Amino acid sequence: MVAGLFTFGISNLVVAQEEQAQTEQTEQVAAPQTPAVETVQEVAPAAQDEAAPVTFRESIKKQFIDGGPAFMGIVLVILLIGMAISIERIIYLTLATANSEKLLKGIEAKMQNGDVEGAKQLCKDTRGPVASIFTQGLIRYQDGQSLEEVEKAIVAYGSVQGGKLESGLSWIGLCISLAPMFGFMGTVIGMIKAFDDIAAAGDMSPTIVASGMKVALLTTVFGLIAAIILQIFFNFIASKIESIVNDMENSSISFMDILAKYNNKK
Numbered sequence: 001m002v003a004g005l006f007t008f009g010i011s012n013l014v015v016a017q018e019e020q021a022q023t024e025q026t027e028q029v030a031a032p033q034t035p036a037v038e039t040v041q042e043v044a045p046a047a048q049d050e051a052a053p054v055t056f057r058e059s060i061k062k063q064f065i066d067g068g069p070a071f072m073g074i075v076l077v078i079l080l081i082g083m084a085i086s087i088e089r090i091i092y093l094t095l096a097t098a099n100s101e102k103l104l105k106g107i108e109a110k111m112q113n114g115d116v117e118g119a120k121q122l123c124k125d126t127r128g129p130v131a132s133i134f135t136q137g138l139i140r141y142q143d144g145q146s147l148e149e150v151e152k153a154i155v156a157y158g159s160v161q162g163g164k165l166e167s168g169l170s171w172i173g174l175c176i177s178l179a180p181m182f183g184f185m186g187t188v189i190g191m192i193k194a195f196d197d198i199a200a201a202g203d204m205s206p207t208i209v210a211s212g213m214k215v216a217l218l219t220t221v222f223g224l225i226a227a228i229i230l231q232i233f234f235n236f237i238a239s240k241i242e243s244i245v246n247d248m249e250n251s252s253i254s255f256m257d258i259l260a261k262y263n264n265k266k
Contacts, residue, residue: 075179079226079230111259132157134255173234175226175230186218
């Protein structure tokens with residue numbers, strides 16, 4: 001009995017020691033993996049914090065795609081055409097602006113010396129509609145026509161130059177009208193599609209209604225934005241034309257006074 005107790009006791013002790021050793025080895029092997037898990041858990045929030053926010057360009061691109069490429073694309077083309085015409089008009093009007101007072105002083109100095117040809121050449125070398133009007137007046141004055149005929153030629157040629165200044169405004173106005181019209185058309189078609197989706201689903205789901213109305217209204221918003229941008233350019237160009245026309249009229253009066261002054265000295 002004593003020998004049996006010693007035998008079973010020693011064997012159980014050895015087995016227990018072996019199991020304890022294996023458990024410690026397992027814990028030692030598993031121990032280094034725990035910080036790695038914690039590291040992953042710590043890195044994950046950092047990665048989420050470093051996620052880049054959505055940029056304005058990406059947001060506009062998403063809204064453009066959600067609105068539907070068909071009508072959104074048409075409104076975009078109208079906006080680009082209107083912008084191109086507006087920029088061309090602004091460049092043309094900027095080049096058409098000249099220092100009329102300086103030109104009148106140069107013409108008066110030439111006429112004072114009786115150099116009509118020099119005054120005409122000075123007008124030809126100066127850009128802008130005012131110089132072109134003065135050139136036509138000096139040509140007729142040099143040909144011996146009366147001041148009344150010269151004045152009629154200046155008025156007629158001034159109308160031609162005014163028409164050139166206003167060229168392109170009607171197209172900008174057309175783009176301003178078409179942009180919101182196509183936007184509204186896209187809205188109506190989008191609403192029809194939304195009702196078709198509701199009928200197909202057989203349920204008045206808020207999700208279906210909200211998504212359909214969002215897509216429909218995006219075209220209207222984009223059309224109104226395009227019209228507002230073009231309207232600002234239109235008003236700027238119109239004010240620029242008005243300023244040049246007023247300068248043409250005032251300068252023409254001063255020019256006729258110069259001709260009348262030196263015509264009496266012939």
